[in-house]
Amino acid sequence: MTQSPTLSRRSAQSGSQLPRKSRQRGADARAGYTFLLPWLLGFIALTVGPMISSLYLSFTNYNLFEPPKWIGLDNYTTLFQDERFLQSVGVTVSYVVFGTPLKLAAALAVAMLLNSKRRGQGFYRSAFYAPSLIGASVSIAIVWKAMFGDAGPVDQGLSFFGINLGGWVGNPAMTMPMFILLTVWQFGAPMVIFLAGLKQIPNELYEAASMDGAGPVRKFFNITWPMLSPVIFFNLLMETIHAFQIFASAYIISNGEGGPAGSTLFYTLYLYLRGFSDFRMGYASAMAWLLVIVVGIITLIFFRTSKSWVHYSGDAK
Amino acid sequence: MINRRHFLTTVAVGTASAAALAACGNGASTSAGETGSAENPVTINYTWWGNDDRAERTRKAIALFEGKNPDIKVNGNFTDFAGYWQKRATEAAGGGLPDVMQWDLSYLRDYGQRNQLLDLGTVDINTDAFDKSLLPSGQIKGKTYGIPTSTNAFAVYYDPAKLASLGIAEPDGTWTYKEFNEFLTEVGTKSNGEIFGSTDYTGVWWMFNIWLRQNNIEAFTEDGKLGFTKDDMKKWWNQTAALRGTPAIISEERVTQLAPKSPFGSNVTATEVTWDNFMAGYLADSGAKELKLAPVPSDDPDNLGLFLKPSMLMVASAKTKYKDAAARFIDFMVNDPEVGQIFKTSRGVPASKTQRDGTTFEGTDKLVVDYEKSIEQYLKDAPEPPIVGFGTLEASFKRVSSDLNYGKLTIDGAADAWFKEAEDLIKQNA
Numbered sequence: 001m002t003q004s005p006t007l008s009r010r011s012a013q014s015g016s017q018l019p020r021k022s023r024q025r026g027a028d029a030r031a032g033y034t035f036l037l038p039w040l041l042g043f044i045a046l047t048v049g050p051m052i053s054s055l056y057l058s059f060t061n062y063n064l065f066e067p068p069k070w071i072g073l074d075n076y077t078t079l080f081q082d083e084r085f086l087q088s089v090g091v092t093v094s095y096v097v098f099g100t101p102l103k104l105a106a107a108l109a110v111a112m113l114l115n116s117k118r119r120g121q122g123f124y125r126s127a128f129y130a131p132s133l134i135g136a137s138v139s140i141a142i143v144w145k146a147m148f149g150d151a152g153p154v155d156q157g158l159s160f161f162g163i164n165l166g167g168w169v170g171n172p173a174m175t176m177p178m179f180i181l182l183t184v185w186q187f188g189a190p191m192v193i194f195l196a197g198l199k200q201i202p203n204e205l206y207e208a209a210s211m212d213g214a215g216p217v218r219k220f221f222n223i224t225w226p227m228l229s230p231v232i233f234f235n236l237l238m239e240t241i242h243a244f245q246i247f248a249s250a251y252i253i254s255n256g257e258g259g260p261a262g263s264t265l266f267y268t269l270y271l272y273l274r275g276f277s278d279f280r281m282g283y284a285s286a287m288a289w290l291l292v293i294v295v296g297i298i299t300l301i302f303f304r305t306s307k308s309w310v311h312y313s314g315d316a317k
Numbered sequence: 318m319i320n321r322r323h324f325l326t327t328v329a330v331g332t333a334s335a336a337a338l339a340a341c342g343n344g345a346s347t348s349a350g351e352t353g354s355a356e357n358p359v360t361i362n363y364t365w366w367g368n369d370d371r372a373e374r375t376r377k378a379i380a381l382f383e384g385k386n387p388d389i390k391v392n393g394n395f396t397d398f399a400g401y402w403q404k405r406a407t408e409a410a411g412g413g414l415p416d417v418m419q420w421d422l423s424y425l426r427d428y429g430q431r432n433q434l435l436d437l438g439t440v441d442i443n444t445d446a447f448d449k450s451l452l453p454s455g456q457i458k459g460k461t462y463g464i465p466t467s468t469n470a471f472a473v474y475y476d477p478a479k480l481a482s483l484g485i486a487e488p489d490g491t492w493t494y495k496e497f498n499e500f501l502t503e504v505g506t507k508s509n510g511e512i513f514g515s516t517d518y519t520g521v522w523w524m525f526n527i528w529l530r531q532n533n534i535e536a537f538t539e540d541g542k543l544g545f546t547k548d549d550m551k552k553w554w555n556q557t558a559a560l561r562g563t564p565a566i567i568s569e570e571r572v573t574q575l576a577p578k579s580p581f582g583s584n585v586t587a588t589e590v591t592w593d594n595f596m597a598g599y600l601a602d603s604g605a606k607e608l609k610l611a612p613v614p615s616d617d618p619d620n621l622g623l624f625l626k627p628s629m630l631m632v633a634s635a636k637t638k639y640k641d642a643a644a645r646f647i648d649f650m651v652n653d654p655e656v657g658q659i660f661k662t663s664r665g666v667p668a669s670k671t672q673r674d675g676t677t678f679e680g681t682d683k684l685v686v687d688y689e690k691s692i693e694q695y696l697k698d699a700p701e702p703p704i705v706g707f708g709t710l711e712a713s714f715k716r717v718s719s720d721l722n723y724g725k726l727t728i729d730g731a732a733d734a735w736f737k738e739a740e741d742l743i744k745q746n747a
Contacts, residue, residue: 150574259719
């Protein structure tokens with residue numbers, strides 16, 4: 001309590017060059033790191049340590065039983081000749097490319113509906129948020145599998161309208177739409193963030209636009225979109241990263257095999273199978289690191305391109 | 318409102334890293350086993366795969382064992398088959414395998430050859446009552462890593478009532494592949510596609526193995542290489558080429574929809590080619606009054622390629638602190654007649670003669686025992702423990718066959734894909 005005003009006063013003088021001040025800053029830093037210690041220890045022991053060891057293992061033939069042997073870049077070069085690996089990349093990319101924008105569109109649409117002042121808004125917000133709390137769970141994957149199975153509710157419902165697709169679960173052409181629907185349905189988390197962002201947009205802007213005769217479409221593209229762009233950017237980034245890591249639902253719906261005909265062989269599922277079914281932990285580690293690198297590059301590209309469409313308040317432009 | 322600096326910090330912290338894997342060191346093992354007493358019993362961990370029925374039977378057997386051995390407590394634990402091996406892999410990496418485990422032939426080399434399993438030749442387990450041709454399947458390079466609990470053999474299951482309702486005669490006990498295929502086609506035709514003949518039997522690894530043996534080929538050579546050629550494999554998958562996509566054989570699409578239940582258990586196919594100890598499970602799933610077993614087809618009536626395989630083995634961890642207790646528990650589970658009475662044929666037909674003779678088989682249990690007796694004259698030696706990584710090869714055989722059935726791969730493409738994986742794996746483990 002007594003610390004914070006002192007801190008803010010000192011940081012206000014941060015241009016100063018006096019040695020006495022810098023000694024004080026050193027003491028502050030020590031206190032800061034002391035408070036950070038529990039988190040730092042966990043971060044180093046549970047995240048950084050395993051990551052470094054998996055980086056090392058990715059250059060070995062580690063098989064869980066025997067001491068790892070250094071094989072250089074072999075795992076990485078083998079990856080690109082592995083047809084199943086390439087298949088898993090294809091499956092995952094199509095999931096990210098189609099699933100993420102659809103999910104965000106659904107989240108934004110619902111957030112805008114819920115942003116207006118109406119009775120019972122609290123209830124609707126909770127109701128729409130609920131699927132994202134339970135959506136990633138094992139039980140929902142099982143329910144999903146039953147719903148989209150042969151003679152399941154989806155099959156029967158579509159048959160009622162004369163669309164006879166049969167069960168989706170066993171049809172390699174229909175499994176991807178099924179997974180995309182599952183992720184779109186879990187739009188709750190980005191929706192809540194959108195909702196918070198929408199509330200930050202000053203109402204005067206809309207009022208002024210209305211007076212100038214702007215319609216809802218114009219208002220969306222000229223006010224909502226630019227004002228919300230940092231939030232859209234944040235959601236897009238997080239959901240993209242998240243989508244690359246889909247695992248649990250794919251594991252359950254395909255009985256851990258990535259079938260039918262490899263149509264649900266997501267990247268992490270193949271990684272898991274390589275590591276824990278085939279005991280090729282070195283290979284699996286190489287896959288994990290390749291994913292980290294690719295996701296890192298995508299994040300970088302997002303940040304680079306964001307300058308042209310993301311507007312921060314307080315920016316000079 | 319949203320400020321850039323604050324925002325970027327949040328994103329930087331939130332940017333998630335992908336899966337990272339940690340390795341653990343191995344603990345040291347002690348040479349002499351610790352023993353307990355009635356007042357101060359030792360506790361050994363035992364784990365197995367199976368359904369609730371097996372869990373119930375196993376608990377009874379454990380209670381019986383603890384009653385007779387007050388100095389040992391057994392802590393039991395079980396999962397399903399697929400999850401079982403992933404769990405063992407992580408435990409082995411951490412050096413914490415349970416003391417005693419139920420085991421499958423497919424994984425014996427993976428763990429045995431890598432010093433994860435106890436050489437049971439160094440402890441006291443009575444194997445006098447075992448058929449001498451069966452024990453080698455639990456041995457690698459002269460060391461005994463597993464003791465078979467029971468045996469199973471391959472067979473064609475069928476439901477006589479279903480065949481009768483379609484006006485099809487029951488199989489007479491011998492058939493060639495051509496006759497078997499005709500039989501499957503007849504089922505599909507006479508039922509108007511309501512009931513399929515069978516699943517695509519060319520997608521079953523062990524059936525392929527049996528067919529190779531019928532042609533006097535061993536699947537794996539002694540030095541851990543493939544004993545068959547790509548052409549053998551293509552010839553095998555060609556057996557049912559004309560049947561795929563017809564009602565003679567169920568499509569993989571339907572099989573996937575029905576999973577985890579089997580097509581035969583769901584009454585969608587009239588026959589199924591698999592191990593004879595699945596009897597109880599199929600009866601429960603299908604609700605059929607009676608199921609019968611016929612031998613597998615063969616083009617050589619004198620060579621059916623059949624063998625008794627240990628349906629499961631008992632193994633101990635190389636790092637167990639309680640070697641003596643583990644050995645006594647294994648001995649009890651494989652030899653005790655009362656254990657036979659508890660399990661009947663649900664683990665397969667008991668391998669130890671003492672246990673087999675002490676068990677009364679009735680109804681379906683008797684069917685399984687009688688089937689194994691009826692094929693006795695055709696039996697060859699049990700296969701040696703398959704090569705390291707066999708579990709992976711078996712799974713990829715199943716997957717490639719499934720892709721073939723889906724029409725995603727041609728027969729040539731399927732053979733190429735499988736051989737590439739197999740050769741890669743053999744090189745990897747060499």
